[in-house]
Amino acid sequence: MLATATPSRQISFLCYLLCFLSLLAAGLESDERQILLGLKVALEKSNANVFDSWNETSSLCSFRGIICNSEGSVREIDLSNQKLSGLLPFDSICLLQSLEKLSLGFNSLNGKVAEDLKNCVKLRYLDLENNNLSGPFPDISPLSQLQYLYLKKNGFSGAFPWKSLVNMTGLVQLSVGDNPFDETPFPTEAVNLKNLNYLYLSKCTLTGKIPAGIGNLTELINLEFSQNFISGDIPAEIGKLQKLQQLEFYKNSLTGKFPNGFRNLTSLKNFDASGNLLEGDLSELRFWTNLVSLQLYENNFSGQIPEEFGEFKQLVNLSLYRNRLTGPLPQKIGYRSKLYNIDASENFLNGSIPPDMCNMGNMSYLLLLQNKLTGEIPASYANCLTLRRFRVSNNSLSGAIPAGIWGLPQAEIIDIELNLLEGSVTSDIKNAKNLAQINARKNRLSGEIPEEISKASKLTRIDLSENQISGEIPVGIGELKQLSTLHLQNNKLSGSIPSSLGSCNSLSDIDMAKNSLSGEIPSSLGSLPSLNSLNLSYNDFSGEIPVSFTSLRLSLLDLSNNHLRGPIPQGLAIQAYQGSLNGNPDLCSLDELSSFRRCSANSGISEAVRTLIICFAGGLILLLVCLVLYLQLKQKEKYRERSLKEESWDVKSFHLLSFTEDEILDSIKQENLIGKGGSGNVYKVTLSNGKELAVKHIWNTDSTGRKKSRSSSPMLANRSEKSTEFDAEVQTLSSIRHVNVVKLYCSITSEDSSLLVYEYFPNGSLWDRLHTGRNMELDWDTRYEIAVGTAKGLEYLHHGCERTVIHRDVKSSNILLDEFLKPRIADFGLAKIVQAKVSKDSTHVIAGTVGYIAPEYGYTCKVNEKSDVYSFGVVLMELVIGKKPIEPEFGDNKDIVRWVCRKVQRKGCMTSVVDSRIPEWCKDEAIKVLKIAILCTAELPALRPTMRNVVQMLEDAEPQ
Template identity: 35%
Template structure:
């Protein structure tokens, strides 16, 4: 008995020693992993330290252990981490769950992961891993059920060894740079329930063998890939499928009727392809379908009547096709319908008059069709309607009064119809509406005296028959940015209260019967960029206060009865580029110098009492160029001398106070602080040391850029922001910089770190040896930038912007897309730079209206003329300008004469071709320095560019669509030969 006990004790001690040894190995492995993954101080791995406790590693954040203190789960998502995964990961051979998602981990995936034979969940998504997935991994991960490497930088072919994972249920390889075909052997992973291959660069045919995955519930294989052929008809046998997403992947042919057999399918996304033919009536068999998106294809015919069987539908997207006929009455009977978007087709007849009666409708967009009849009165029956877009149709009659009580509305776009009657007063008092566009109709009556829509930003009533006075209550629209009342029958005076609106950017009341003088209060509205009071009955002088509008770019006061002299103060309005004072009763001399050098004679014609060499009218002595009469010139000179003395004294006092303040700031300024966003092998002193005159490589409105050589031999770009307060005194700024530091995409310049003290902010970027696209394209080396490189740069820059718009979290609008902000590395790969900073930095050290300015001259979208608020379509316009630069080799402005930019020049040049064709159009503008380019490819890029620079933002594609168009192979008709 004693010998048995001794044996048991010996065995127990051996097991304990082995367990202790294994747990010690786990501790060592975790500490080595921490060193490699480089958790920043305060990042969440601070507690990963050795302590006296034997099993202290089980208390590490993100670590779970079993009863033997072996690590079974490691979950360190969102830390963030910036290093690599070391081979020691293979020592944690009891791991069941390995989750490292949403960090900035780089390098290759270590082969040692194959040692994790107990692993069931592997999630390393949203990092920056590179290279291919080691085929040998599959040999060890036989127990894995979830394999998720989404959104990294993996390249090469899709790994085929994964077929060995017989228990695999969830496989997500999307968001990488895999190429080639989808391996047909994936059909052998019979346990698969989720397959995500979206967001890669795959090609070839979609293997029909995937239809053998009988347990598959979700299939995502679109976006960025360009497959040949269409949807395999065999997919109709995927009986367990719930979601089928094949959007944006170059699919051709017809939609297989066999898909109607997928009885469990609730989501069918086939948008942004080249699918043609009729919508199969057999899709009515999708009795569980909730979301249907067939938009942006070449579908024809009518909406099948059999779709009345799809009672679960909540979303119908059929826009941008060639559909015709009526919108069937059964659409209004769908009990759960929330979104109906069928714009850009050829639908006719009336909308179903009971549409919205289900009480669920949130968004309806039927614009750009041929619909007629009255607007259905019950669209907002459930008080859920948010977006109502009926523009560019033939709707008749008045706006239903019920819409004036729809408190959920945010956007109302009814322009370009045949609507009449009085506008319901309730529309001007809705609590959430931001956009109210009713222009180009036949509305009559007066505007209500009570207006209180505090969220309303855009109000356009142009080209109607509205009468009465402009109500002062418009001043209650505190967020109003655009007010367009032109081409109506308004009378009375301009209410001065309107100019108390701090956000107002554009006001147009031209072509009315407005009388009275221009209110002096106009000068108080500092955010105005465009003012048009032309074609009215205004009288009196032009107020000098107008010169206080520092960002005013357009001023049109023509065809009124204005008198007096033109204010000299307009000389200092540096932003004013369009001035029209023609056909008034102005007198005296036209001021010279300053901004008046920009204007031509058409700005002043039709004023008989004006004199100027510009008008070929000689000024008499009494018409003093400075605006003073001869009788008062002596006294005026005395006054000027006194004023100059006072200004000098005031300047000296101000300078003394500023010097005192500066010295105080210098004394109080704290030491520099470095905030890294990845592993940096240099110190803050190394960065500050580079701020020398000889290191400057660029200057702009936002700051000065220095080239810095770090001790490890790596070059960086250091951007010193000007006119900004410290990040430490602006928590919003710091938060935005942290967000930018996490952005990771191969076509976006990486923000390495952030250096600041109380006075200065320094942003540290990776250095791009070949500078900016603008400098290279328009410099002496532009001829060396040939077509293949230009085309690749266009695609890469588009992918970077697409990431910001669609895949980044939070989504970012760049707001200053231009060729000088597209940087090129040593291989001429494009990287978008200065992304989002115009937006994120707006609060520090700038006035509210000035901080809203975005963009560079020549790249700014047309809508900027009437609002300082830009969106992602403004970025698309700017990118279109960049594409035109790549095609023509010309700068966006400065080469085409006054007031003409590259877009207008291209439009004018191509419109003058006697026998227009795609080839003739392109050849008229293509860069003569190019040689050996494929004409078909240039034509395709030109067409994409012209879509991007469409006048109306709604007609421009999204950046996701742009990437799709650029990466699709162009057509190759036989007559288009290489030049």
């Protein structure tokens, strides 16, 4: 018989047990502390402040972002949105046996997700979204308790393990979109998760059709599968999802009509089906009275817009542009709702503009361009003080423009062109403090341009062409410092051009042709640093062409059909400008330009005599002033005309030279001028042995012969301040040796100027061949070879040089073609060599050309190798499609990249965008290259291939 334990023994046993459990708990806490400290070591370099409380002495449960359970074990880790980067040690994290929540979203974590994740078997919540994670996502089938899984916006690739979700019957929210997974049909595993209320599958390479099983997900509130390759009709079963508040499947290839029963989705607030191939009418949507945002643009919808839309009290956004809709807009639309945006452009709508869309004082974007609208602009919009964009161009609107429209304080764009509108630009424009663009071309506007236009200080574009505007150009226009485009052609303007226009330093495009402007052309226009196009033809201008025009770098100059006289300035006496000066019989040429008489030897003297007589009549003082100016002019001419050989030159050769500096210097003269660039003139030099070279001449002095100050030339100022760095970069660039990179033979420098001697390319640039009058038919084989050669040149710059060279301005005009049409990458004016002391990831500099600039530059102002990859992708699209990076047909704020993506997704066939000049039997091969271009122009830099990978892909696409 066993003895009964005494109370004292029981107490002792309990004490021992408590001590054991205490030691065990202490051991567990010690282990978990070491796991967390290991996580700290992996991530603290990116943001040490997050881990201030993570140490050996603080309580484990007081660590920032850590929540423990009742036993003191780690239950939750929440380090989301903490700017963390580095690799996650999943092998140790998943040793936290009580871990139920791991939230690390909105950081910059990188690397792969290890297979060890499957050991976190108690996880209910996993958030890794908005990071830089990559590689395949592992099988997580053991995580059967998972309820929330967020993986969107990473770089995950390969096949997503959909089958691992089969046992996760409690899953409530699933977000795996915005990842470049392998192509896969719409997952049936997902539509069997009947507890889902949130499903995000956008932009993850889904294909095939929407399964009818989608109707099983009756708890869904949010369903998104946009920007995929889903085709076929919308299944009727989707009408069962009556709790849906948000449904988005834009930019797919869906066809057919909205199914019967679609009207049952009456809880919908946001619906976006834009960028598909849907058709039929919108009658099924007239019951959706809770709609806040409806976007159906870029489809094939027809019929009328339901009148019921005018009764929707919550409607804020309505986008229906680029469809085939007919009939009038609902006249009550916006009367009862805080309508913010309406875009019904590019349809066949008729009738009048609804009068009350700004009734609730919320309207910002009113876009109805390119329809068949008639009637007047309702007067109510003159009081729409929130309006930012008013675009009703290309309709048949008539009547007077309400005066207050011009003075709307928030308006950024007033676009009324191609209508029958009357009235004038009123003085109210002084209140338009945010107005950037006036597009009023081809109306019946009259009256004068008000002086108050100078108060609209943010104007960048004024187009009042093809109207009946009269009077003089206001002097105050010179106050518009941001103005870049001024189109006033085909009006009834008179008087002279105010010299103040020369103060608009941002002006790049001036067109005043076909008016009655008179007087002398102001010389101040010659000082506009950005002017690219100047058309003053068909006016009554007199006097001489300002000598200052020789400093302009113009792609278009037209001074024809005026009354200009005297000698053509030497800088303009080149064949390229000959037709631009016709119709001025009193002009003469100092050189032998055909179509112009040669100036007589004393023509300059007679003009000087006339000037002296006028000065003499004004008094002796003015005569002396004119004499001083005359002497300065002669000094300037003497300086410019002196022989280059008089200077002391320093030659640095980068290749074995077959010429002397004298041969180069002797050829720098007017008749050899072939172009003008931003930094100097370019000459074609033919050597005695017949070899042709291109020489860029850069003056280091101003027009009087004085050395330029730092303010007059930032480039040269930087050179004087950082000559060592500049010389080092030039030396590195000059050492480049690659068959697809233009060869710099040597530099020849003096105190006053520099000559850079390059290869000469008689076939011009790829831009010339694809887009200009110099077009030479390029067969597909040639285009392909140009693509491969250019890619190999960029691969060399990125991977083959001692230090990475980022070109930063890859474009078709910087790809030159030799006599065999082999490409050479040129113009390294913006190139950046990645120095050892500089982060290899990026550089902070203004770089690139509009249409070629990678999207991330707009918000980071940084460029790296992936920026070059994007620009090269644009060049590939030019080769395949034959269009420029920016074309009017692309639409408002769209470039070739977005146009291609929209076309491909909308039509479901890439053949539709291939250049019609490419034969049918080559189009499959062209499509292969287009697919590479689309990869290169991925929005996220991490998703773009390296140039080394691009070369490999192009070689794999070689024409058979």
